[in-house]
Amino acid sequence: MSFVTALLMAYEPAKRLMRMRVTVESNLVGVRMMYELLDQEDTLTEAPDAVDLVPGPGAVELRDVSFSYGAGQPVLSNVSITFEAGVTTALVGPSGSGKSTLLNLVMRLYDPTGGAVLIDGQDISGLTFDSLRHRMSFVGQDTFLFSASVRDNIRVSHPDATDEEVFTAARAANAHDFILALPQGYDTPV
Numbered sequence: 001m002s003f004v005t006a007l008l009m010a011y012e013p014a015k016r017l018m019r020m021r022v023t024v025e026s027n028l029v030g031v032r033m034m035y036e037l038l039d040q041e042d043t044l045t046e047a048p049d050a051v052d053l054v055p056g057p058g059a060v061e062l063r064d065v066s067f068s069y070g071a072g073q074p075v076l077s078n079v080s081i082t083f084e085a086g087v088t089t090a091l092v093g094p095s096g097s098g099k100s101t102l103l104n105l106v107m108r109l110y111d112p113t114g115g116a117v118l119i120d121g122q123d124i125s126g127l128t129f130d131s132l133r134h135r136m137s138f139v140g141q142d143t144f145l146f147s148a149s150v151r152d153n154i155r156v157s158h159p160d161a162t163d164e165e166v167f168t169a170a171r172a173a174n175a176h177d178f179i180l181a182l183p184q185g186y187d188t189p190v
Contacts, residue, residue, distance in 0.1 A: 030144075044111060044129075052131035056120035057085030060106055065115035067101055075101050078115070085120075107136055150179055151186040 060083040068074040076098050083089050091099045104110050105117050108124050117124045124132055137157065145153050154166045161169070166186065170176040182188040 044108065046129050047126055050126055050128045053119060053122060053124075053127045053135060055135070058135075059083065059085040059120055061118040061121075062102065062105070063116045063118060065105065065112045065117060067098075067105060067110065067112050067114075074113075076105075076112075080115075108132055145190045147190065149184075149187050149189055150182065153190055154186075 062079050062081050065076055065079045066074055067076045079098075079102075091102065093099055101110070105112055106119075106124075108117070108127075108129065111125060119127075119132075146156065151163075151166055154169055155161050158165070163186075167176060170179055170186075179186055179188075
């Protein structure tokens with residue numbers, strides 16, 4: 001009888017442990033993919049006379065931009081669009097219409113095959129990668145939070161950010177008031 005009782009008592013913890021194992025394994029796949037991406041060599045090279053991006057309001061302009069992946073069909077042809085600084089703009093379209101390609105061009109993960117991408121009037125092809133990419137953030141459609149405080153999750157891309165910079169980022173994401181309402185505010189574990 002005591003063996004059956006012990007077996008029943010061990011069943012739930014064992015079941016939880018197996019679920020946790022599956023979760024850890026699926027997270028490890030994501031971590032491996034992230035490291036593979038980080039280990040890839042840049043296919044673009046920085047211009048020898050590249051300069052730092054001069055901080056400004058952040059207007060982004062694509063001027064007569066064309067792009068194709070390899071020798072394939074053009075994904076973008078002579079696209080001209082301006083994203084005004086401080087204005088929320090939605091880029092909407094079906095899958096494969098070039099939305100992600102536009103973002104990749106602005107972050108200079110690819111260079112256009114024609115035209116130019118400018119930030120505050122500065123052609124990004126003449127900018128240092130560091131100065132360009134340190135002023136960018138990307139929020140994907142899939143969210144992921146680390147098992148840490150809200151503050152530490154916000155600091156992921158800039159670990160040395162001051163509390164004021166963390167608060168500014170949260171305000172920009174319209175999350176500051178929500179975070180303050182959490183039981184421990186910015187120190188609430190996720």
